[in-house]
Amino acid sequence: MKNHDIVAISGGTSGIGRSLAESAIERGSRVVVSGRRGDRIHAFCETHSTPVPRACGVVSDASDSDHANRIFDESQRTFGATPTAYVLCAGRGLSGTITTSDETQWEELLRVNLLGAMRQLRACAERFNPSAKTSTQVRDIVVIGSTVGRVISAANPVYGATKFALHSLVESLRQEMSSRNTRVTLIEPGFVKTEFQTRAGYDMERFSQMEQEQGPFLAAVDVVEAIWFVLERPPHVHIDDIRIRPTRQRV
Template sequence: MSQQNTSTQGVSEDSSRFSRVAIVTGATSGIGEATVRKFVQSGYGVIGNARSADKLEALAVELGDAFFGVAGDAGDASVIDQLLDAAQAYFARPADIVVVNAGRGLGGLMTEVDLAEYEQVLKLNVLGAALLMQKAAQALVEKQAADFPRQAADIVVIGSVVGRNISPFSAVYGSTKFAVQSLAEGLRREVGKKGVRVTVIEPGIVVSGFQDAAGYDDHLVDKFNTDFGPLLYGADIANAIDFVVAQPSHIHINELMIRPTRQDYP
């Protein structure tokens, strides 16, 4: 069941000062949290989503009226509707950036992975992402019918290098990113001509809580650092996202792969 964060209810006192309005899922950790912070620094208003109302509340206290949190499962259609509605209600205009970031990993070889757990990963990483992409695209196409090329509109999808290259240690997780990147490319071909940019960001190994949640053991994480370090941080990916959406409306960077310098594969 979803729960809206009520601590920041109401309309931002001066919403006109925000140059753009963004929705970011997975907003309280890793790439998502770094993106929220970068967008606020860039002068954007942000609607953030995560499961933890307490963590969203902490961000709202820190970031002030530039941030509004909606707690709930990013794979839930009703939560996605809340996110889109909150942009209009809180910032007095619709979102023009949607970052499809929420997701989880699942480590393990194909012969060993728990396929029951894989089903839950598929629900969030693929179906949840598809729902958000679909609803965001519908709203942004309607918006851009009047606003393009005067204004840009962006859907940014967080993929992965393992969505392009098969990796034995995360083959099933990688399959969800192959799927999401396929969906995003199909969507780009559909809505790009209507003034909506769809960009896939494909990070390599990023230092975050992702590895623990995915079940990667300490030995594997240590090997990442030894073989590929220094690794990426969430802020590195957030900087790239900010660059992509800052381009003039007629410029579309539709794919961007980012690896640590020493990461040769995947």
């Protein structure tokens, strides 16, 4: 079942977001991506613009106050219509504990993972609301969380705290939007091997050791398949929370 002709992906230039964008094109959907790396957005959109545009993009930080609205507006300009699915992949990590993490990065982590997510969720709700009472089109908001937002991690509690809060935000929005033909879903992956770890400053030697002990770790495509499972349910069926781990991951 194809519920969505246009899919928006916040954080679509790498990792899970990039894999989802490529998959959406392959499935016949049009795609709007956002991210901070303009060269990647330009290359992706250029690749998928012949003979007609199937992709467009916005260069923007996920914490910008107008991030989601710019995505909707760009879709309207390029495709003459706005997305009916919005997948929030954008976010950042931070290695370390309360006592060992870089305190100078705490505010940035909260700004992107929490305030940015809150603004995007609010903008999506506002964009989806006007036609909710008059349309049979189901709308989806899918948010990528983490298993450390459900199970306390002694090794990564600062990043985990942002994901615990995200879990609360997504569930509260689900309850608010459930009567408006809008499904709000949280997907919580365990260890996924992407660019995320190096950009977050994780100890990659330790990460490789963990994969030897508990891997193989998930690939981005494994999470993408879970996203499509959510998006392609019949309109009256809502899968609101999925946790997906490598088989050998303990917690």
